[in-house]
Structure formats: structure tokens, C-alpha cells
Amino acid sequence: RVSSDGKPPKFQPPPKPVIIDRKTQKEERRFLSPEFIPPRGRTDPLKYYIERKDMIQRRKVFNIPEFYVGYVLAVTTADPYASDKSKRFVGICIQRGGKGLGATFVLRNVIEDQGVEMCYELYSPRIQAIEVLKLEKRLDENLMYLRDALPEYSTFDVNMKPVPRMDHEEIPLNKLQVRMKPKPWSKRWERPKYNIKGIKFELPEHKMKAAQKWSQPWLEFDMLREYDTSKIEAKIRKELSEELEK
């Protein structure tokens, strides 16, 4: 360094080491399945506690993998009318709904030019296996617009092999913008209430501007709609980690 007066430069103590606790950071980011978070309401929390005990019990016996909307899953269910007594369905998860034991997820696939959607219950005893074939998050939490998109975006090979994953940390985000079939669609996806980022809208400008007429910009500032789940989530995470280790 250039000294100021010819004197030796003032002693600069080295910067204090910043300790990044990787372990606590990892625990904060761990996935909590959305059906564990109780909805807002006046029900006795004892009911959710009892339901969670059953859910944890089922998870101990049967492994429900962590998955988001956009993953490609293969589900084997027991079927009394099939020849092998079991049925396998491969599809992309387009929606996860329900809370508690009745939580469901919808898988979509196009088989022989016919779009098929199967709604499965996560905790149903008929499900024998859930395998994650492709881990890929999408831009939206609800991919119902795939019904009105070109079929190539919903087709997945039924005998697809699970895609091998390198990292154990990052889940890749697919910023794919999907091309749609010509209108009419089942829902008006260009409207701001659906807040869809994963469609490449090829509509004229005036139509996109007209759709913004239905925007409700005051909704995000509405305090009565706020539902802060951070404390509830922390409690449930602790409960889950304790129970699953037993």
C-alpha cells in the first residue's frame, strides 16, 4: 500500500471471520409439505394435531417424496380390476390441493393423443409407490393452463427412466414459456387473477391491455387476507422432525 507520510502504514486488523452456519441454513430451507399447514379458521387446533399424527404415521410406513408442481411423477396404485392388480400412471404434477389427510395432487399426461388427468390422494392406502422421475420446478404453482397448451408440453413417455441428478441442493427451475392452442381456452389465462408467468401470450397488445382491466392491485395490501404461517410452520417442522426420528 502507498503510505501517507513516509511513516509505516497504520496497522489494519484483519476482518473478523464471518461464520456461515451451513447446517442451520439447510434446516430452514427444508421442505414442508403444504398439506401440513392448517388453513385459517375457527377449528380447534387439536383436530389438526390428531390429523398430523395420522399423516406422520402413514409417512413412516410409506415414503412420500418431496415434490412440487411441475415434477414428473410415476404413481403405482392397487386396482382390483387390473390383471396385475396394480396400475402405473406417469404424468406431470399440475396441482397440489387439499389440507390434512385429504391432500391430493393431479398428474397430467397425453396418451395416444388423448389428454388424461388423474387426481390421487397422497395418504390413500391404495397408492403403492410414488417415484419422482424428473425434478423440475416451473414458474407457476398451478399448471392447469397445460390443458389449453399444445399437447407436446404435456406428453411424457410412459416408460421414462428417472433422470439422474447431480447436486443434492438445487432444484432446477424451468423458465419454459408454453405456447397455447388458439382461443377459446377453458379459463381466461391472460387475466391478472391467475398471475401466470409460464405462458408465451401471442395475443394482440390491445387484448392484453384489456385483460388488465380485471386486475385488483389493492389485494396485495389487504391486511385481513394476510396469513402469516412462519410460526406455525416452525412448530410443525419441529414436531415432524421429532416424530420422524422416533
Add this chain to the structure above:
Amino acid sequence: MMPIWTKSGEKRPVTLLKVQDCHVLRYVSKEESGGKTAKLLVGGKNVSPFSKPESAHEIFKEAGVPRKQKVTTFNVTDDAIIKPGTPLYAAHFRPGQFVDVTAKTIGKGFQGVMKRWGFKGQPASHGQTKTHRRPGAISTNKAAKVYRGKKMPGKMGNIYRTSFGLKVWRINTKHDIIYVNGSVPGHTNCLVKVRDSKLPTYKDCNKNPPFPTFFADGDEELPEDLFDAEMFQFTDPSVTFA
């Protein structure tokens, strides 16, 4: 309400009922009540004693029990009499029994004839003048009067109704919860009366229930959860069809 699955993989909706601080309050003999059987007064759910006058506390003081929100009567045979002051638990019922559940339905206030009685109303267009949800005719010409009990608009709900023949699937003895098949009248967290079913089909369904009731200080040690034979327990592996 929550779902429950049978051993064959079918889903059934189930209502959870909690037995909260139930005590027997008084025994009324057959002659005293003037009915066909003796009666037992039972109270549920503790509530603060300060909102009612002292005269209302007599029954509770005799039994030695805090003031209860609701007091109901049960008709009992002479061999099922219980001493006033005994607590009643969910283990009084066993899985596989059939029960009737009585409660006050959700109050809907003053309602019109279409919602209250299910009338069809009138068409929305084709010339109807200011008449879309009205009852229309209320009697005939020959009758020259309106009969008593004619279905008309009025206060709907907030009356006692019973669901009959509901199966008990599971009992949680630790938290005193009864899992009852199907839906039950009343809103969430409302007070409900659970009674052995009086339907003739389920007359002989109770195989060895705890009689006269389940006593917590007795010798019987019950497991935390009692399940019905047909119910799928989550400790079992997934259902397969052979």
C-alpha cells in the same frame, strides 16, 4: 371432518366428536319424571359459574361438579343407573357401534321459501313481473282457508335435529375423541348429544359395550386408539388386492 379408509381402500368421511368434561348430574326415577323409564341428567363442557344466578347452580353443587354449558336427559333402564358425579368418557362407546347424534342446526335466519322448503320458484324471464322466488299459490279455492303448517318463509335452522345410525369407526381414549361416520348437524365446535342408536336394524349391534359406562379408575387398561375391524390403520402397509 376428515377422511378415513376401509381395508378395501374405500374412502369414508368421518366427523370427530370430542367428549369434554361430561359428568352425570342427577338421577330422576320413573315415578318422579312420569315417563316410561328412569332418566339421567348429564352435563357437558365446563363453563364459568359467574354468568348465572346461584339458584341455577344447585344441580351442579349436588353432584360436586363445575357449571356445565349444556344439560341433557337420557332415558335409561334401571340396570344402567350411574351415581351422580361420575365422569363419562369417550370409551363409553366402542368401534363398530351405531349412534344417533343430535345437535342444533346452523341458524340461517329469516329465509325465503326456496331455500327453506326447496320450492322451485318462477322462471327468470318470459314475462314474469316481480315474481321469481315467491311461493305462488298457498291454497285451493274449495278449502277457503290456509292449512296449518303451510310451508312459508320464516326463521330457518337453529333447531334440534338428529342424524340416525352413524357408525363409530375409531375411539381415541387419550383425547376422548369419537370418530363418527358421515356428517353431523351443527356448526364446528358446537355441543352435540351422542346416544346409542334406536333404529331397529341396529338393535343387536352392540357386542359387549362397557355397561353401565367406562370407569377410568377401574382395572381395564385401554390402548390409546381403538379401531374398527374394517378400518385401515396407518401402521399397516399399503392395500393390495390378491
